[in-house]
Amino acid sequence: MNILILGGGGVVGQKLAQSLAQRGHLRGQEITRMTLADIVDPVPVEAPFPVETTTCDIADPASVATSIDADTDVIYLLAAIVSAHAEEDFDTGYRINMTGTINVLERARALGTKPVVVFTSSLAVFGGEVPDPITDHTFLNPQTSYGTQKAIGELLVNDYSRKGFIDGRGFRLPTISVRPGKPNRAASSFMSSILREPLNGQEAICPVEDDFLHYYLSPRKCVENLIKGAELAEDDVGMNRNMMMPGKIWSVRQLIDAMTAVAGAEPAKLIRFEAQPDIQRIVKGWRYDQAPEKSLKLGLTADDSFEDNIRYYLEDDKPAA
Amino acid sequence: MNILILGGGGVVGQKLAQSLAQRGHLRGQEITRMTLADIVDPVPVEAPFPVETTTCDIADPASVATSIDADTDVIYLLAAIVSAHAEEDFDTGYRINMTGTINVLERARALGTKPVVVFTSSLAVFGGEVPDPITDHTFLNPQTSYGTQKAIGELLVNDYSRKGFIDGRGFRLPTISVRPGKPNRAASSFMSSILREPLNGQEAICPVEDDFLHYYLSPRKCVENLIKGAELAEDDVGMNRNMMMPGKIWSVRQLIDAMTAVAGAEPAKLIRFEAQPDIQRIVKGWRYDQAPEKSLKLGLTADDSFEDNIRYYLEDDKPAA
Numbered sequence: 001m002n003i004l005i006l007g008g009g010g011v012v013g014q015k016l017a018q019s020l021a022q023r024g025h026l027r028g029q030e031i032t033r034m035t036l037a038d039i040v041d042p043v044p045v046e047a048p049f050p051v052e053t054t055t056c057d058i059a060d061p062a063s064v065a066t067s068i069d070a071d072t073d074v075i076y077l078l079a080a081i082v083s084a085h086a087e088e089d090f091d092t093g094y095r096i097n098m099t100g101t102i103n104v105l106e107r108a109r110a111l112g113t114k115p116v117v118v119f120t121s122s123l124a125v126f127g128g129e130v131p132d133p134i135t136d137h138t139f140l141n142p143q144t145s146y147g148t149q150k151a152i153g154e155l156l157v158n159d160y161s162r163k164g165f166i167d168g169r170g171f172r173l174p175t176i177s178v179r180p181g182k183p184n185r186a187a188s189s190f191m192s193s194i195l196r197e198p199l200n201g202q203e204a205i206c207p208v209e210d211d212f213l214h215y216y217l218s219p220r221k222c223v224e225n226l227i228k229g230a231e232l233a234e235d236d237v238g239m240n241r242n243m244m245m246p247g248k249i250w251s252v253r254q255l256i257d258a259m260t261a262v263a264g265a266e267p268a269k270l271i272r273f274e275a276q277p278d279i280q281r282i283v284k285g286w287r288y289d290q291a292p293e294k295s296l297k298l299g300l301t302a303d304d305s306f307e308d309n310i311r312y313y314l315e316d317d318k319p320a321a
Numbered sequence: 322m323n324i325l326i327l328g329g330g331g332v333v334g335q336k337l338a339q340s341l342a343q344r345g346h347l348r349g350q351e352i353t354r355m356t357l358a359d360i361v362d363p364v365p366v367e368a369p370f371p372v373e374t375t376t377c378d379i380a381d382p383a384s385v386a387t388s389i390d391a392d393t394d395v396i397y398l399l400a401a402i403v404s405a406h407a408e409e410d411f412d413t414g415y416r417i418n419m420t421g422t423i424n425v426l427e428r429a430r431a432l433g434t435k436p437v438v439v440f441t442s443s444l445a446v447f448g449g450e451v452p453d454p455i456t457d458h459t460f461l462n463p464q465t466s467y468g469t470q471k472a473i474g475e476l477l478v479n480d481y482s483r484k485g486f487i488d489g490r491g492f493r494l495p496t497i498s499v500r501p502g503k504p505n506r507a508a509s510s511f512m513s514s515i516l517r518e519p520l521n522g523q524e525a526i527c528p529v530e531d532d533f534l535h536y537y538l539s540p541r542k543c544v545e546n547l548i549k550g551a552e553l554a555e556d557d558v559g560m561n562r563n564m565m566m567p568g569k570i571w572s573v574r575q576l577i578d579a580m581t582a583v584a585g586a587e588p589a590k591l592i593r594f595e596a597q598p599d600i601q602r603i604v605k606g607w608r609y610d611q612a613p614e615k616s617l618k619l620g621l622t623a624d625d626s627f628e629d630n631i632r633y634y635l636e637d638d639k640p641a642a
Contacts, residue, residue: 090484128560130458137451137460141479141561148480152473158462159469163411239449240462 001029002071006058006104007078008036011179012120014043015223015316016076021047026074027116027231037067038079058100061107068107074116074230077104082186083124083282086146097149105156109165117157118230119170121242123215124286125151132289136243143285144187154242161241167234171225171295174217174247174302177255178309180317187282191216194252195259195310198267199318207276208283210253215288217247217302218309220316225300232298244292246302258306263314322350323392327379327425328399329357332500333441333543335364336637337397340544342368347395348437348552358388359400379421382428389428395437395551398425403507404445404603407467418470426477430486438478439551440491442563444536446472447608454612457564464606465508475563482562488555492546492616495538495568495623498576499630501638508603512537515573516580516631519588520639528597529604531574536609538568538623539630541637546621553619565613567623579627584635 003020007013017036024031031049036042037056044053056067058079068075079100086093101119108115126134128141140151150172157168178199179192190207191214197204217225225245250258256268292300303309324341328334338357345352352370357363358377365374377388379400389396400421407414422440429436447455449462461472471493478489499520500513511528512535518525538546546566571579577589613621624630 139458139460139561140476142476143483143560145480145484148476151476155461155463155469155472155476159466162464163466239464240460 001026001031001073002033003031003074003076004035004037004067004072005076005078006037006056006067007076007080008053009038009040009042010078011181011219012176012222012226013038013076013078014045015219016078016226017045017051019223019227021045021051023227024048026227035067058103059095061103064103064107068104068111068115070111070113072113072115074118075104075108076226076230077101077117077119080120081146082184083144083146084187084279085185086149087144087187087282090145093145093149097146098152101153101156105160105166109160114164114167116230117166117168118226119153119157119168119242120226121150121154121170121172122147123172123174123244123290125154125172126287127285132287133291134244134287134289135291136240136294144282158241168241169229169232169237170242171229171245172242173222173245174215174290176219176222177216178313178317179219180313187279190279191255194271195255195267196313198270199259199263199310199313201270203270203272206252206271206273207279208252210251210256210273212252212283213249213288214283214286215247215249215290216306216309217245218312220312221301221303225295228300236298238294243295243298244290246292246296246300247290248302248306249288250306255306259310262307262310322347322352322394323354324352324395324397325356325358325388325393326397326399327358327377327388328397328401329374330359330361330363331399332502332540333497333547334359334397334399335366336540336544337399337547338366338372340548342366342372344548345369347548356388379424380416382424385424385428389425389432389436391432391434393434393436395439396425396429397547397551398422398438398440401441402467403505404465404467405508405600406506407470408465408508408603411466414466414470418467419473422474422477426481426487430481435485435488437551438487438489439547440474440478440489440563441547442471442475442491442493443468444493444495444565444611445607446475446493448606451608453608453610455565455608455610456612457561457615465603479562489562490550490553490558491563492550492566493563494543494566495536495611497540497543498537499634499638500540501634508600511600512576515592516576517634519591520580520584520631520634522591524591524593527573527592527594528600529573531572531577531594533573533604534570534609535604535607536568536570536611537627537630538566539633541633542622542624546616549619549621557619559615564615564619565611567613567617567621568611569623569627570609571627576627580631583628583631
């Protein structure tokens with residue numbers, strides 16, 4: 001079992017790699033090799049099998065060709081330009097998120113080896129005038145270029161799978177929180193930073209009101225689901241290879257209260273509310289009322305409480321003082 | 322008002338051009354120029370204003386750039402590789418139907434003139450495990466590459482419209498019948514030829530059973546709707562620029578009975594039923610139970626009876642004996 005993680009330098013890619021390294025097997029087979037590829041050479045992970053790190057620009061077909069071999073069994077396609085970045089830079093968003101996805105699928109098709117491709121989509125594919133709750137059969141009407149690019153990726157994963165070029169499965173990620181590391185250009189960046197920075201003793205700005213509702217999943221659960229996602233039987237995935245990954249709806253107030261319940265009253269005092277219309281315009285177009293029936297039926301799971309999400313951050317990610 | 326019809330040599334493109342020529346105005350303005358562009362130089366139409374014909378390969382950005390000027394007000398994007406052709410030739414399908422659409426949208430974006438773009442999608446965007454009836458909020462799960470390419474076009478029309486690069490509106494065409502001319506490589510080709518050929522005294526093969534249900538519209542109504550579609554106010558189109566064009570559900574038996582009612586008993590005797598599994602596999606994956614609430618509300622209409630469709634063919638298209 002030879003695994004490639006495109007976007008292997010990112011938060012989810014690194015955690016996925018660590019989890020696969022600890023696990024040692026996937027889809028009933030021992031893992032014999034893993035490659036982490038990203039636009040900058042990823043941090044390697046320790047594993048009982050060889051782990052290679054490499055740079056790969058998915059927008060460049062030649063670069064993709066050097067990363068995906070005929071003996072690549074499973075490809076995690078996590079690499080992407082995030083939402084606010086894709087909204088600001090139209091060309092780069094399409095180049096990475098659409099053309100990059102096409103390059104990966106085309107490489108798999110050219111090899112003729114039908115690898116498993118696990119594609120990460122996003123709840124940003126939903127928007128517009130569709131009624132709540134969002135079901136497995138709800139129209140994708142993204143209100144960002146990022147969401148559009150992910151929706152196109154979903155369609156391509158379906159078509160390349162239907163044609164037998166890949167065995168694809170796509171998962172629309174809820175917003176991942178508490179995400180470790182630094183703020184990024186995702187419009188959802190604050191949904192981690194209002195917790196992470198205060199837990200690390202730093203100030204944070206919340207650009208929305210505290211009754212803002214959204215749909216969340218911890219990094220730990222996300223990785224569990226991505227591993228389960230690779231292991232689903234092809235026949236069970238059905239005619240739409242893409243599905244919402246389970247999450248839970250919480251308000252900003254509930255996130256903060258969970259932090260206080262786990263870590264005491266001090267961190268919450270470091271949050272300053274400061275409305276940011278640009279961010280609000282994007283995130284208020286997202287849809288949080290999700291009914292991910294299919295993925296729940298297939299055994300994927302959400303967190304039990306946001307207190308768990310806070311604890312996972314403290315256990316897995318909080319920098320040593 | 323300067324109009325460009327990409328796909329102006331096709332059946333719908335030609336009829337649209339003739340109708341616009343007779344009409345003389347669009348969106349409240351006098352038509353001052355019309356260009357018919359296609360992969361081979363289209364047949365010109367008579368009009369009280371200048372009509373240019375030109376070759377354009379939409380897969381080639383330079384070719385697209387010569388067809389779309391800063392003074393192009395309305396672009397009808399009808400050019401496409403049809404369903405069975407796109408299913409057989411994966412690369413050509415994506416090159417014309419996806420990359421071609423991108424080239425047109427990118428040209429409009431580069432000009433910065435925000436033309437009205439009327440995009441023709443297809444009911445082939447629907448399929449898979451979604452429940453009936455198909456509504457304006459039903460998930461697009463195409464089961465052909467053609468449907469996938471059209472669904473991607475819809476997403477792009479939405480995103481380029483949302484960004485203000487175009488004023489887009491897309492219409493998913495029912496199967497157009499009775500389509501004049503010759504059979505083509507569309508899987509739906511027989512849905513006209515089992516009527517057209519017998520009406521012209523020729524034999525025809527029906528590759529499905531006579532209880533096969535499908536969703537139809539006459540060319541005359543389709544053109545009416547495409548003109549109304551260009552004239553809709555941008556605000557009325559809403560956050561999803563794409564909608565099903567109204568049609569009606571009929572069985573093959575009902576089509577044949579309508580032909581007999583209008584043209585007598587002889588034509589039906591020229592139809593031979595001969596099952597074709599390749600065609601059946603495609604057309605049985607299409608969804609006919611459509612509830613096009615939005616387009617009906619916006620004033621688009623279907624035919625009253627299939628007898629009308631037969632009469633329109635006899636009036637508009639039947640070759641002189």
